Amino acid sequence: MKKESTKNLLLETGLTLIAEQGFHHTGIDAVLKRAGVPKGSFYHYFASKEDFGLCLIERAATDYEARLKELLEDPHRTPLERFRRYFTEGRDQLAQQECRKGCLLGNLGQELADQSEPLRQRLAEVFGRWNQRLAGCLREAQAAGELDPAADVEELAAFCLAAYEGALLKAKVLKSPAPVDSLIKYLFERILTR
Numbered sequence: 276m277k278k279e280s281t282k283n284l285l286l287e288t289g290l291t292l293i294a295e296q297g298f299h300h301t302g303i304d305a306v307l308k309r310a311g312v313p314k315g316s317f318y319h320y321f322a323s324k325e326d327f328g329l330c331l332i333e334r335a336a337t338d339y340e341a342r343l344k345e346l347l348e349d350p351h352r353t354p355l356e357r358f359r360r361y362f363t364e365g366r367d368q369l370a371q372q373e374c375r376k377g378c379l380l381g382n383l384g385q386e387l388a389d390q391s392e393p394l395r396q397r398l399a400e401v402f403g404r405w406n407q408r409l410a411g412c413l414r415e416a417q418a419a420g421e422l423d424p425a426a427d428v429e430e431l432a433a434f435c436l437a438a439y440e441g442a443l444l445k446a447k448v449l450k451s452p453a454p455v456d457s458l459i460k461y462l463f464e465r466i467l468t469r
């Protein structure tokens with residue numbers, strides 16, 4: 276039990292530090308120090324920093340996917356209301372963070388996609404899973420008559436996710452949630468209409 280709780284502590288600490296300063300600027304020693312775990316213990320839990328990165332991605336993805344499930348499968352809202360809530364809650368969280376953090380896995384994708392093939396592949400898998408969740412919600416919107424039945428929901432979900440990740444990046448650069456506001460307005464007034 277102690278082994279698993281120490282591993283979890285290292286992962287949680289790593290996620291916090293990486294959200295603040297990026298993967299490459301987060302040293303193993305800094306993670307160990309902040310977590311209060313003895314130096315040299317890292318390799319007892321992870322084979323390498325890349326292995327640590329793979330575990331971090333999966334932990335962050337699992338946590339986020341639980342939130343996606345909650346937002347996109349809420350039985351008290353229509354499918355498009357759920358879909359919109361996904362974007363508006365993300366926008367609100369971004370504003371609370373003063374546009375500093377954005378999407379952790381999107382940030383990691385920008386930083387690591389050209390640096391490590393295993394990390395790039397894991398990130399691609401995660402984005403694929405997110406895309407499937409978004410597509411499922413859009414499919415429900417079609418069944419409810421909220422969305423054009425001819426729309427390709429897989430392609431539409433991929434577009435929405437890519438546009439959202441881009442808007443989050445731009446919001447960080449501008450230090451303003453305005454790009455996400457524009458995306459939400461355009462999606463729900465122009466693209467996701469019947």
